[in-house]
Amino acid sequence: MAKYGFIGTGLMGNAMALNLINAGHELTVFNRDASKCKNLVEAGAKQVGTALEVVAAADITFCMVSDPQAALSVCFSPHGVIQGISQGKCYVDMSTVDPQTAEKIGISVQARGGLYLEAPVSGSLQPAKDGQLVIMAAGDQALWQKVQPAFEVMGKKSVFLGEIGAAASMKLAVNMMMGSMMSVFGEAMSDVDSCNLKGQDFLDILSEGALACPMYAGKGAALLGENYSANFPLKHLQKDLRLAIQIGDDKQLPLPSVATANEAFKRACQLGLADEDMCAVAKTVK
Amino acid sequence: MAKYGFIGTGLMGNAMALNLINAGHELTVFNRDASKCKNLVEAGAKQVGTALEVVAAADITFCMVSDPQAALSVCFSPHGVIQGISQGKCYVDMSTVDPQTAEKIGISVQARGGLYLEAPVSGSLQPAKDGQLVIMAAGDQALWQKVQPAFEVMGKKSVFLGEIGAAASMKLAVNMMMGSMMSVFGEAMSDVDSCNLKGQDFLDILSEGALACPMYAGKGAALLGENYSANFPLKHLQKDLRLAIQIGDDKQLPLPSVATANEAFKRACQLGLADEDMCAVAKTVK
């Protein structure tokens, strides 16, 4: 059995790492805020003080941090991942980053003889706990096959998409739909309200038809309850919309719905809602 | 057991009427193109030559025609529904119309002592066949209760929403989401393609996440197969978007995502796609 490492044990990473341990894998862990490894150590993990030490101890190191900035920092800081990479070491970055960041990390890993897989996930905290994430992978296909035992523990599905950058692009395609779908949902909730219809009736009807999706169930309840505490911070989705639009600009591809959503999300930021949940975009038409 | 009538036995109406017959209800039917009643007569229905005769023969008459124009014609033509309405006659219009049309019909039915319910449905042909429609009802609440046996046969859920016009408004709220969700889906499919990702991979990933909905499953396959034969004609959804935006204008409610979708659908009409399926809106960014 391969020796695993895990860098980044915040909300998502912690749940994923715990699933690996519970499945019987040997795991070395590191987190900048060391206290977030406590439950993992109790469950059997070995905690170390730097990313470099994780890579040194493990055959395959997973990483799950919050944004491109953090993903780069974990790799390129002193005592970072790259310093630990040598012939045959494997690095699987599951953070959500843009294609350029993925490429930067991948090239550096490969330059030292390592194998690299980008593997962002679709799904938030509950699916992470339940091992029900959807994993989008790209980069080294042999490594993708090699980590199947781990992916089967963390997710319900993993898809190999091609060369480095492909998984980041796929993730942005999903999230640009998320932003646009959330925008129109906010508009519809306002419309229903202005027509003196009950929001709950609308949600019930929606839930039975062709447009029914888990997001509307969750965010619908949040909007009705005016609960905007961040599950997925609005500013993060705005950043994804922006990255998606830049891809559209590069490809000379019109994305009018995404552009409209992006403007709504920027308006929300301008109104001071950047740190609320992304469903707070509904306030821009209220 | 109440005696039922059914006006409009096209694709949707035929399936709904057949379910009523199969559930043991006595049914009098009329359709402008009489040949479309043939299978219903074989199944036990009594066919007549005018809408007026249906209303004369039935306690409760259902109607399912294609648009406001047809709904008005069925009611106000010579030998139409209104002429047959007298004290206690019940009329349930399940066609999709705008609030003004619903009101016009409802007031005329009530003026002659009849009871009126507007009851547009969510769901297309297969749910109609399976008796799995979602029924949005408004108008006479006592009538809504009285027709529960019929609604239980035709649908999986019915919701009473309030005064006449409420059901039409609710239906437009649903369809404005449909138009916007379809638009961004077309954009995402083009984006995926321009990033050299496989459309099927995108659909698979979407199907496992928070945005998964029946429409994307169905229309995703249609887009990949370039199958634009009309299930729900594009021009009809454009008309719904237009009606939704007019409501927004009346209420001074901004609906930027809906407006953007409406422009895409109009562009599709301009390109000659009005009679293709509504998923053909994807061609405007291709």
Next chain:
Amino acid sequence: MAKYGFIGTGLMGNAMALNLINAGHELTVFNRDASKCKNLVEAGAKQVGTALEVVAAADITFCMVSDPQAALSVCFSPHGVIQGISQGKCYVDMSTVDPQTAEKIGISVQARGGLYLEAPVSGSLQPAKDGQLVIMAAGDQALWQKVQPAFEVMGKKSVFLGEIGAAASMKLAVNMMMGSMMSVFGEAMSDVDSCNLKGQDFLDILSEGALACPMYAGKGAALLGENYSANFPLKHLQKDLRLAIQIGDDKQLPLPSVATANEAFKRACQLGLADEDMCAVAKTVK
């Protein structure tokens, strides 16, 4: 010299009527609020108590009221214009209305043997005072020629555009540009501000280039001075945008820029800015 009548002597109408008197025309005037005719009577006009009396006294009656509602009321009320129309009477409606309203009035005038011209104007108070309006005319071309002496006094240019409705459509084409140009101007002013550039520098540069237009000069000063007192009320321009979009829907013509502007103007209304000047749309991105 033809005997003229003038109905509607508010801000615009008063200035236009005064120019007719000063040019030596015999003028009979009526205004709902009679006090607004005072200066005209002093200048030589004959004031009467109903629209009907104006039409009775004049060969050619001009009308300038604020909206379609008022234009219809002036015509179809008891003692209104239509009752006074007989063979050969001429009616020139210079109010801004939609094509349908123009048609309704025109048909009624013609039905009684009268001649009808719709003649909305481009230009606000100062051009009205200076006799520098631009007059868009449609309907009876012989009448258009007959009223040239009056148009030459009130305007600097008049164009005959064709059948009834053509002038209303032309006016909406102009105003849909106005709404969209105002929207982007508000965005640019916010952008300049957020880049720590001086608004006055931006206006100066704009004024010297290919985009220089009288509106930006006027509204630019208003925005810098945060002067939103209504010159052209925001809600009126929103109504024009809405009418323009409905024409686009009828013609299956995509108008994405106009639709985006309309949403901004609706948002402004939702924020309580309906009665401020139309330049207050800039507040939606501030």
Next chain:
Amino acid sequence: MAKYGFIGTGLMGNAMALNLINAGHELTVFNRDASKCKNLVEAGAKQVGTALEVVAAADITFCMVSDPQAALSVCFSPHGVIQGISQGKCYVDMSTVDPQTAEKIGISVQARGGLYLEAPVSGSLQPAKDGQLVIMAAGDQALWQKVQPAFEVMGKKSVFLGEIGAAASMKLAVNMMMGSMMSVFGEAMSDVDSCNLKGQDFLDILSEGALACPMYAGKGAALLGENYSANFPLKHLQKDLRLAIQIGDDKQLPLPSVATANEAFKRACQLGLADEDMCAVAKTVK
């Protein structure tokens, strides 16, 4: 009298350089395609073979190339501008670039003891020939004062805007309005056409009112004549819209009209119109 240099003598630069010569200034010129200096040499300029030689010969070097790429290349290539900069040398870049590019060049010039001014212009070929450009300047204010004699020859107005990047930002603010104004103009021209009104009538009316601007006069004639030969290539304006939107993203500033225009311009590129004049965006709604 200061000795001047001029790098980049294409259409715009040639006209500007010629004006400097005709005003009696000593001028050293360089252009990658040497043949484009011919008329300038005949008029009295001294032609050299590299940008470095221009800087070596001149006190103040002006540059006018087509895009950020070219502006960087002129500076940082071997035998480029930067190699020639020493204490007191002055460099005035009049090309249109983004703020980041301006900063990169400015810092390098200053690092070698030189003085830097960014000075993009508003106005195309005819104003360049006529010495009627509007010059937006930022960077070294003393240098701005020092080059007034040259600016007075090339332009009708120059404004000093502040620190490096300010002029690029101002230029983008102007051009984002241009893109949006052109988009809605195309929509209005289509609308007029679909209402069976004459385009020339529309242009005449527009030209007399509050929205009259030089661009509509010029591009209106081009659209009526279906003349899409590039005066300002569509893809360049799309690039400016894109840069403007990125500034909006950085500042969390919603720019819905600009975003809508950007999508129209991208659609035009997708339809193969990238190298046509920017007024070809009108074809996206035709």
